[in-house]
Amino acid sequence: CEILSSLPLQMSLYFNVYFFPFWWLITVAILYLKYPVLSDYYKFILVTIMILVSLTELIRLYLGYVGNLLEKVPELAGFWLLTLLPQLPIILFLLFNEGLKIHSLERAVHVVFAAFLSFQVVAAFFTLKRMVNTLATRFRLTEFHRLEEQRPGPG
Numbered sequence: 001c002e003i004l005s006s007l008p009l010q011m012s013l014y015f016n017v018y019f020f021p022f023w024w025l026i027t028v029a030i031l032y033l034k035y036p037v038l039s040d041y042y043k044f045i046l047v048t049i050m051i052l053v054s055l056t057e058l059i060r061l062y063l064g065y066v067g068n069l070l071e072k073v074p075e076l077a078g079f080w081l082l083t084l085l086p087q088l089p090i091i092l093f094l095l096f097n098e099g100l101k102i103h104s105l106e107r108a109v110h111v112v113f114a115a116f117l118s119f120q121v122v123a124a125f126f127t128l129k130r131m132v133n134t135l136a137t138r139f140r141l142t143e144f145h146r147l148e149e150q151r152p153g154p155g
Contacts, residue, residue: 002134008119009064010068012120013064016116024054026105027050027106030106033103034103039099042099049090053087063075073132073135076124076131077128079120080124080128088121092114094106095107
C-alpha cells in the first residue's frame with residue numbers, strides 16, 4: 001500500500017498554521033493604523049477581505065490537513081480550489097494595489113503568505129494528480145478481479 005500524502009505539502013500546511021495568526025495580527029494592526037487615511041471604499045474592501053480571508057483560511061487549512069493526511073481526494077480538491085480562487089487573488093490584491101497605502105511590514109508578510117499559497121497550489125495539484133491516478137488504478141484492478149471471479153470456469 002503506497003502512501004500518497006505529500007510531505008512537502010504537509011510541512012507547508014504545518015508552517016502556514018503557525019504563520020496565519022502572525023499574518024492576521026500584523027495585517028489588522030496596520031489596518032487599524034492606516035484606517036483613518038483610507039478612502040471609504042478601501043475601508044469597506046479591506047474589512048470585507050479580512051473577514052473573508054479569516055473564514056476561508058480556517059476551512060482551507062482543515063481541508064488541506066484532512067485531504068493530505070487521510071488521502072481524501074474531495075477534501076484536497078476543495079483545499080486546492082480555495083487556495084487558487086479566493087485566497088491567492090486576494091493576497092495578490094493586498095500585495096500589489098498601491099491605493100491601499102501598503103506599509104513595508106505589511107508587504108513583507110503578504111509576500112510570505114503569497115509564497116505559501118503559491119507553493120501549496122503547485123504541491124496540491126501534483127498530489128491530487130498522483131492520488132487520482134492511483135485510486136483509479138486500484139478501482140480498475142478491483143473491477144478486474146471481481147470480473148475474474150464471476151467468470152465461469154472451464155468445462
